[in-house]
Amino acid sequence: AQKITQTQPGMFVQEKEAVTLDCTYDTSDPSYGLFWYKQPSSGEMIFLIYQGSYDQQNATEGRYSLNFQKARKSANLVISASQLGDSAMYFCAMSLVASGSRLTFGEGTQLTVNP
Amino acid sequence: DTAVSQTPKYLVTQMGNDKSIKCEQNLGHDTMYWYKQDSKKFLKIMFSYNNKELIINETVPNRFSPKSPDKAHLNLHINSLELGDSAVYFCASSQDLTFGEAFFGQGTRLTVV
Numbered sequence: 001a002q003k004i005t006q007t008q009p010g011m012f013v014q015e016k017e018a019v020t021l022d023c024t025y026d027t028s029d030p031s032y033g034l035f036w037y038k039q040p041s042s043g044e045m046i047f048l049i050y051q052g053s054y055d056q057q058n059a060t061e062g063r064y065s066l067n068f069q070k071a072r073k074s075a076n077l078v079i080s081a082s083q084l085g086d087s088a089m090y091f092c093a094m095s096l097v098a099s100g101s102r103l104t105f106g107e108g109t110q111l112t113v114n115p
Numbered sequence: 116d117t118a119v120s121q122t123p124k125y126l127v128t129q130m131g132n133d134k135s136i137k138c139e140q141n142l143g144h145d146t147m148y149w150y151k152q153d154s155k156k157f158l159k160i161m162f163s164y165n166n167k168e169l170i171i172n173e174t175v176p177n178r179f180s181p182k183s184p185d186k187a188h189l190n191l192h193i194n195s196l197e198l199g200d201s202a203v204y205f206c207a208s209s210q211d212l213t214f215g216e217a218f219f220g221q222g223t224r225l226t227v228v
Binding site for chain 2: 032101102
């Protein structure tokens with residue numbers, strides 16, 4: 001079984017500051033993928049970043065980076081230089097080949113960027 | 116070009132009706148999914164298909180019947196709609212059954228009254 005936990009229902013950050021959204025996961029499978037998705041108020045699901053369990057380096061995509069700490073089973077998303085348009089719900093998710101590559105999602109973190 | 120498109124975007128219907136949601140992807144992916152997002156925003160897998168073959172059926176009531184006429188299409192038919200079926204339904208696709216990025220459609224907000 002796999003589980004994703006996001007312990008921050010809501011987060012606030014000032015524009016231009018960095019923010020970290022927490023995500024911990026639980027699986028006994030050594031091979032997995034970790035993902036972050038953004039869901040703005042318009043409702044679509046936007047892929048942000050991916051980290052494979054065997055990747056040696058932390059993934060980065062523009063202002064997004066994934067702080068992957070395998071021993072602690074955490075995959076926190078760091079957003080640098082926050083923008084007003086970053087205000088959205090953020091979901092952490094995990095995928096296992098053994099589970100047919102389905103995504104198992106956390107409960108999400110609502111991020112609000114203040115001007 | 117929209118990568119994963121689903122129609123309709125909004126669906127309001129009465130209890131007991133039957134409705135369908137259509138999904139198409141133009142990414143050449145082998146694997147397609149239906150996810151349900153409830154009123155608390157929690158997302159959960161319902162079904163997945165790989166090359167038209169059902170891979171995951173996640174304890175969904177049999178009033179829900181997915182159909183994949185080809186690997187680019189995955190439709191969701193719901194019989195005898197109930198109030199509790201009100202949710203946002205997302206179609207998604209990924210390259211194959213290895214773990215990789217899933218691309219999502221824009222979602223269908225189903226409201227049963």
